[in-house]
Amino acid sequence: MIKRKTYLRKQSPAKTPLAKLKKDLWKVLSELVRREEQACFTCGKTGSWKYDFQGGHYEHGKKFPVSYFDRRNVHCQCKRCNKWLKGNPRPYAIKLQEWYGQGILLELQQEKNIIKPPRTFFEERLHEYTQTLERLRRLDAGRQ
Numbered sequence: 001m002i003k004r005k006t007y008l009r010k011q012s013p014a015k016t017p018l019a020k021l022k023k024d025l026w027k028v029l030s031e032l033v034r035r036e037e038q039a040c041f042t043c044g045k046t047g048s049w050k051y052d053f054q055g056g057h058y059e060h061g062k063k064f065p066v067s068y069f070d071r072r073n074v075h076c077q078c079k080r081c082n083k084w085l086k087g088n089p090r091p092y093a094i095k096l097q098e099w100y101g102q103g104i105l106l107e108l109q110q111e112k113n114i115i116k117p118p119r120t121f122f123e124e125r126l127h128e129y130t131q132t133l134e135r136l137r138r139l140d141a142g143r144q
Helices: 018-037 079-084 089-100 104-111 119-143
Strands: 053-057 074-078
Touching: 018 053, 018 074, 018 119, 053 079, 074 079, 089 104
Parallel strands: none
Antiparallel strands: 053 074
């Protein structure tokens, strides 16, 4: 009987699974845009950030994570515009160009070409958006 040597692999520090990282990133980004804007980006309806609004995208699709998590592509939308009017794309495009300039639609379209960004892309965005959200929460707590 031949004995084989077994080699132990070095344990790397545990990483958050990518799916959980994306889920956490979306949760933070959605709350961030709803708290910041507190009015529908496409129709102007106002209401409670927590109950009346959703995070709406101009360029849709989870399979394109760069544009999906781009702050310029995600804005506060009422449920009617986001769900029933499928994002209300015509007013959304007009408003995007007013806010970010004429080239924004092309930039967001080009971001769809990046299919698999590195893990650091998600980690950096999560860190950045979390810090901004914490500042907003502190401001909201100070107002009450």
